[in-house]
Amino acid sequence: MARTCIFCGAKADSYEHIFPDWIDRLIVVEGIEAERFRFESGEVQENRSYMTNRAASQRAKIVCKGCNHGWMSDLASIRQEGELSLVFG
Numbered sequence: 277m278a279r280t281c282i283f284c285g286a287k288a289d290s291y292e293h294i295f296p297d298w299i300d301r302l303i304v305v306e307g308i309e310a311e312r313f314r315f316e317s318g319e320v321q322e323n324r325s326y327m328t329n330r331a332a333s334q335r336a337k338i339v340c341k342g343c344n345h346g347w348m349s350d351l352a353s354i355r356q357e358g359e360l361s362l363v364f365g
């Protein structure tokens with residue numbers, strides 16, 4: 277069963293960071309060398325791992341490309357400046 281975009285109901289065909297990408301750039305954890313995750317696409321199911329030292333780099337296919345590259349992208353660029361002022365004062 278295909279997943280649907282959590283916003284508009286279209287096919288979820290785009291990965292979105294669970295945490296905003298700019299947070300991932302701020303949080304670097306030393307000592308994390310690999311993350312493992314379960315990849316499932318139709319009949320294909322496998323475990324994958326990749327090297328990272330990023331704490332907030334997880335993404336999920338929960339939105340469609342139209343939303344992700346449209347209004348969500350516009351909103352992310354507008355909100356980033358405001359969020360940074362909340363973090364750093």
Ligand SMILES: [Zn+2]
Pocket residue numbers: 281282283284285286339340341342343344
């Ligand atoms: Zn959508």
